[in-house]
Amino acid sequence: MMKSNIPNSTDLTCALKVVDLHVDFATAGGVLPAVRGVSFELEQGETLAIVGESGSGKSVTALSIMQLIAKRTGRISSGEIVFDGQDLLKLDEHKLREMRGNAISMIFQEPMSSLNPLMKVGHQVGEVFRRHLKVDRAEAKRLSIEMLRKVGLSAPERRYNEFPHQISGGMRQRVMIAIALACRPQLLIADEPTTALDVTIQGQILDLIQGLKNENEMSVVIITHDLGVVAEIVDYVVVMYAGQVVETGYAREIFEQPRHPYTKALINAVPKLGLRTRTKQRTRLEEIVGTVPNLLALPAGCAFCERCDYAQEICSTLAPSMEVVGARRSVRCHFDLTKKDRHHER
Numbered sequence: 001m002m003k004s005n006i007p008n009s010t011d012l013t014c015a016l017k018v019v020d021l022h023v024d025f026a027t028a029g030g031v032l033p034a035v036r037g038v039s040f041e042l043e044q045g046e047t048l049a050i051v052g053e054s055g056s057g058k059s060v061t062a063l064s065i066m067q068l069i070a071k072r073t074g075r076i077s078s079g080e081i082v083f084d085g086q087d088l089l090k091l092d093e094h095k096l097r098e099m100r101g102n103a104i105s106m107i108f109q110e111p112m113s114s115l116n117p118l119m120k121v122g123h124q125v126g127e128v129f130r131r132h133l134k135v136d137r138a139e140a141k142r143l144s145i146e147m148l149r150k151v152g153l154s155a156p157e158r159r160y161n162e163f164p165h166q167i168s169g170g171m172r173q174r175v176m177i178a179i180a181l182a183c184r185p186q187l188l189i190a191d192e193p194t195t196a197l198d199v200t201i202q203g204q205i206l207d208l209i210q211g212l213k214n215e216n217e218m219s220v221v222i223i224t225h226d227l228g229v230v231a232e233i234v235d236y237v238v239v240m241y242a243g244q245v246v247e248t249g250y251a252r253e254i255f256e257q258p259r260h261p262y263t264k265a266l267i268n269a270v271p272k273l274g275l276r277t278r279t280k281q282r283t284r285l286e287e288i289v290g291t292v293p294n295l296l297a298l299p300a301g302c303a304f305c306e307r308c309d310y311a312q313e314i315c316s317t318l319a320p321s322m323e324v325v326g327a328r329r330s331v332r333c334h335f336d337l338t339k340k341d342r343h344h345e346r
């Protein structure tokens with residue numbers, strides 16, 4: 001197998017390219033390497049999911065794309081984030097501000113803490129139109145009501161004048177989506193967009209993001225800990241563990257034939273009916289025993305070794321490198337999960 005850091009794809013359709021990204025945080029216990037050499041590519045119009053448990057580095061990766069890492073403690077120490085032909089890490093703050101909420105938008109996990117509690121929701125959407133399109137107050141209001149209607153808010157004229165605490169969690173998330181999409185971004189980053197919502201609303205929000213993506217020809221990056229949530233809408237999957245990418249591939253390939261033990265464990269832990277159509281052989285749910293290793297004291301070998309059902313002697317001493325195993329398909333494991341004779345499950 002050919003060794004490489006990044007999955008291969010054609011640059012012609014590439015919407016976002018993250019190359020060997022490293023992000024560190026200063027902590028009382030020392031420098032914590034939250035993101036360790038992450039690379040992936042997103043094609044134009046594609047929906048990509050970054051999947052992993054808490055502490056995998058997925059949200060830090062998303063915040064790095066937006067350059068929203070808290071500068072007091074965090075630092076992008078190296079790498080490239082290429083969007084629209086430019087390395088975002090080389091742009092000054094003024095250019096970045098222009099880019100955020102314009103060409104690139106983000107939906108955050110918890111809308112209540114992202115929306116201004118003292119400002120009517122309509123005005124928060126309108127601000128985006130005023131700032132980026134330089135329209136007057138009346139036009140911003142008209143565009144905001146139109147956008148609130150588009151994201152499925154009932155009675156948008158009334159909602160326009162309500163405060164965040166006066167509407168439900170699902171409605172607040174729709175307002176966040178309206179703000180994120182107000183200027184028709186080329187790239188939307190959604191960090192756990194449905195975590196705080198019940199299952200029915202989760203489905204509606206994901207359908208909404210997918211519908212608006214098709215309508216606006218956007219590319220989308222969804223950050224999630226739950227493979228099941230995105231099984232039906234994602235084109236491409238990047239699986240992260242302990243700050244590294246451990247597997248990449250098209251969603252169907254990942255669900256039908258996971259090649260990394262961690263990906264396999266994540267799929268087996270998904271209690272979603274939707275996945276059954278893709279993983280027909282799965283009949284029982286399994287939990288992933290143990291926890292993500294302390295990033296301040298990473299083991300010498302594979303970071304997943306302690307929890308891996310397939311670990312062999314070499315795994316505890318030698319860290320596996322990322323290997324390309326197909327078109328935009330790569331895996332970080334000493335063994336090939338698809339070849340049973342090379343694996344002896346513990």
Ligand code: SF4
Nearest residue numbers: 302305308315333334
């Ligand atoms: Fe498991 Fe070894 Fe592969 Fe790591 S390298 S995932 S421990 S089999």
